Amino acid sequence: MRTYLLRRLALFVPTAFGVSVFIFLMLHVIPGDYATTLLLGGRDRALVATEEDFARVRSQLGLDKPLHMQYVTWAGKLVRGDLGISWINRQPVLERMLPRIAVSAQLGLMAVLIASIIAIPGGVIAAVRQDTFIDYVLRFVSMIFESMPNFWIGLLLIVGLLTIFDWIPPISYANLWEDPWDNLMILIFPAMVVGARSSAGMLRMTRSSVLEALREDYVRTAEAKGLYRSRILFIHVLRNALLPVVTLAGFEIVFLMGGQVVIEQVFNIPGLGNLFIQAVGSRDFPVIQAIVMFIAGVVLVANLVVDLMYAWLDPRIRYT
């Protein structure tokens, strides 16, 4: 276990390094360059800026240095917690990101919670009642949910809330600590959309995992001993079946963060996704770079935690 832990941790560092190189290269090896985007934004070059202007901007941004030097500068600052300065409003990127990270994290946690509340009981019921009406309904509904774009579900939900409760997404955002009730009311609907959509995959995973566990020999033994079905289900089946679901929940975080970006836009939530879309729209590269790196970091850490939890939860697994 300890060797596994060390090896897994050791793997984390090169992966994080690789991801940072990957993201850096993707944003730097582009046709045209930063300075063009920044100075012209699509307008005709000769009218707005001279060659000297370009040279000045490039040297100000450090873009005249060789690529690997630029990477070292960026990564060095990144490690020290300096994410650079936004090109659009000259604010430090970190300062712009921090309050938004809190919002998105809260939304994400609520969504995962909602997804688990729907998916785990749903998956267990579908498996126990395999090939019955309820199983078909649950699987069918989850498939339909997976086929609908999440922003569309969000829009439909807003239509529904508007017609039934006269509710509209608020224009201003309420802070969790200052106004917890309003905050919850703002986030609950977007969290429902993100969570419901993520629950589809989780439900099917739970179902197949429980089905597999139900076919195990120890379940037959337990039945032969005359144990109650509920005891077999909760003590013997679920403890084994829910392990893979934990792994999936880790992957689900990746998926969820993508979904959140769109949903924050639909419900007008000032989260990280919202900032990201603004940055992509205005090609604010330091912000894009920082957010993507942050998201990749969260995903990597989530995967690490899931792997470690898996090893800790299931003593049968020996990693060599």
Added chain:
Amino acid sequence: MTLPNIASQRGESEGQALTRRRLSFTRLTLLYLRSKPLGTAGLLMVLVVAVLAIFAAVIAPFDYQEQNYEAVRSSPNTTFLFGTDQFGRDVFSRVVYGARISLIVGLFSVLAGTGVGAVIGLFSGYFMGKTDAVIQRLVDMWMSLPDLILALVFVAALGNSIPNIILAIGATILPRGVRVIRSSTISLRESDYVMAARAIGSSDLRIILRHIAPNTMAPFLIIMSSMFGTAILTEAGLSFLGLGISEPTPSWGRMLTGQAAQYLSTAPWILIFPGLAISVTVLGFAFAGDALRDILDPRQRGR
């Protein structure tokens, strides 16, 4: 009906018998239609969308840009089947033309993503060793970014023309293609006929192209069909965010964005039909893909 009989005598399912005997395309299609009603329904849904896309100019009663000023935000009626939007454009015609963008972007990004992924997967799985280890670590990194975020980074770097969007979505599919083809290559490279080919001195390239690649067709088709829906959803997401296909080209995702949201309560048809079109298409691909997987890879059944 000899096929199921042979299959049952050997204790195999129809699908196994099928992959073993490598039946003709016609028989595969017949088996699919006979044993997979849901898959057939999915196939039909996809076909309808494909027909709309191909014959858009004939089917659509209006041009997708034509503005009918006397009928702005008109509710669905006999002239405007799905109503009109805030500019008086016929929503039905726009949905019909939108099928083109969705299918073109979906098809090419899936072909590019799974195609390139398959080639990498074949070589990575066949040669194993260090190259494989490096490629797999790269795939891990690649997959540590959510699809939409990765696509958005590409769009930010390259701009949002249609080829760039295909490239961006293809990039999100690529690592999955690598994974799937690699794992089936690894199991194939140990098979007897590959050993035999090696024994008579076939080159590595020949073994990969003539012996392994044709046998990865089943997983290749499965991953392609299951990624198609994902690609369409990613395109819709990008366009919805205003960073995908730009106006005036009608894209389903784009039709749901911006001002359209203001007419949620007064003119819901502006939002309902494009969203429905996306959902039906993606669902069609999901049904068709699941059925295909059941037939080509019976071990995965019921998952």
